[in-house]
Amino acid sequence: MARRVLIVDDEPGIRTVLAAYLEADGFEVVQADTGAEALRRVLDAAEAIELVLLDVGLPDLNGIEVLTTIRAKSSVYVILVTARAEEVDKLVGLSVGADDYVTKPFSPREVVARVNTVLRRARQEPPSAEPAELVLRFDGLSIDPQRREVLVAATPVELSALDFDLLWALANSPGRVYSRAQLLEKVWGYDFYGDDRVVDVHIRSLRAALGDDATRPGIIGTVRGVGYKFLPRTQEA
Known part of the structure; x- marks a missing residue:
């Protein structure tokens, strides 16, 4: 159909x-x-x-x-x-x-x-694994791909589908620096036709939703001239 x-x-x-x-x-x-x-x-x-x-x-x-x-x-x-x-x-x-x-x-x-x-x-469906194993937990932040739910200080945060996917892509590799082109490929897809400025725009939207101050970021860091990285460390089990 x-x-x-x-x-x-x-x-x-x-x-x-x-x-x-x-x-x-x-x-x-x-x-x-x-x-x-x-x-x-x-x-x-x-x-x-x-x-x-x-x-x-x-x-x-x-x-x-x-x-x-x-x-x-x-x-x-x-x-x-x-x-x-x-x-x-x-x-x-x-x-x-x-x-x-x-x-x-x-x-x-x-x-x-x-x-x-x-x-x-x-x-897209989440990977086949137990939901408990899929949830990413950080200090004051959790990301659940099964429910597509983000909690900041135990409070739900509403994100668009694209912003959630962008956060998920970054959070899966804390500390890794992604260029804008890499994020376009990973989140938007190979057939994305726009320029890479759209990544900056959505990073700002994501930071605002998470309460992350761009001047002193605690969640998403900017690497000048390169791109962005996820800052928090995964909580110890």
């Missing part, structure tokens, strides 16, 4: 082109040109929407308002589309819960690749 993607954009030409590329890749596509219509379709269980391509600049509700409402009621995957590259920093900083970001103008092939990457991440 084809996976269903909702394209939300007030420009018919953009919807038509994206729909053609997604359908050629095996997706079923539905469309909306307003935020209100997008919410109706996403929140209708019968629509069975798996991923939303959501333009930020809609004529009625803006994309942030739409996504905020979606996140309060649904865990559907959302890729935000914005007309300004510099706006990505602002969007991620709002922690509105998008799973990825695309900036206009874009290649339709890039968008299809992003959709596939987000949905492939969603399909």
